[in-house]
Amino acid sequence: MSRVLPGDATPVHDLIGVGFGPSNVAMAIAVGEHNAQAGGQEAISAHFFEQQPRFGWHRGMLIDDATMQVSFLKDLVTLRNPASEFSFLCYLKSRGRLIDFINHKNLFPLRVEFHDYFEWAAAQVEGMVSYGHEVVGVAPVVRDGAVECLEVTVRSGEGLMVQRARNLVIGTGLRPLMPEGVERSGRVWHNSELLAKVDDLEDTSPSRFIVVGAGQSAAENVAYLHRRFPEAEICAVFSRYGY
Known part of the structure; x- marks a missing residue:
């Protein structure tokens, strides 16, 4: 849940993410899984802002036969939580592709398919992200000489708005x-x-x-x-x- 600073009606998120590529999609999934288990006062309030109008990951490099350069086990969740429902294997199962992938005997899936996996996962946590929103400024909010939180300025088609967060995760890519x-x-x-x-x-x-x-x-x-x-x-x- 969002926090409110003493004497200030502006809610403060526990976390704001800049960008919504694979790294911050993984972060959103981790937050969602944490909240599902913790609940109540232990829940983490998080929101992400992505300047693209929809999820996209290196679209200019999605050559039809290009493969990933890392194992599929380095997906969004497996190294953190092998039992997660957001793994690449769960994606394959949902697409009816699990048996075909296993029989292919290749640990390096096509980049096009891994992009589809990312889109599949991002769609399941889209309630945490605002697409078409670009973070254009970050400034500290100081109280009594100490930084209480960060003020994040976001630009969209509707103009500028200001959000506050105790933590900022920057995942803007290379x-x-x-x-x-x-x-x-x-x-x-x-x-x-x-x-x-x-x-x-x-x-x-x-x-x-x-x-x-x-x-x-x-x-x-x-x-x-x-x-x-x-x-x-x-x-x-x-x-x-x-x-």
Whole structure:
């Protein structure tokens, strides 16, 4: 339940989350499972704000045959609570895919399927999140020389509003990293933009691509571009001996 500071009618959440990617979806699930067991005064009041209009995780990298780079056991809950109903295995069961996945004999599911798992889990805790809301400021609320809580300013289509919380969890994800001196442009992209940028090239018959990097994502990009544009020259550039 929300707390109210003495002499102040503004409720104070126990926790506010900035962003609602996989990390904060996992946090929301953990809060929900805690509240289901604790109840009453032990319950944690939490809310999350996500600037995207709906859940999305690296959508530009969801190549149809790209696999996860970690085991499915590193899902949203298993390492914290193997008995959770939000595990990837529970997701597979709900989709009627559990037997097929087991028979596939592969511990690394497709990235597209894992994204669907994330969406499935996020939908079950959507009461804790406000989509289309961007956190634009955080400031301390000081009483008698001590920080009592944090004031969080949130912007949405309806304007600005202020929320308060005793704890702030920042889960805004990683920022695209470009080589030093290289700026993103219409012809220079980061891997996270791949699918959208490639769709923009439809019917333009590009003749050459250069993919910089030696990680799994770079290799997946090269293979995808070969398939998508079989007449084009695809160059892989990296400093190592090979992938």
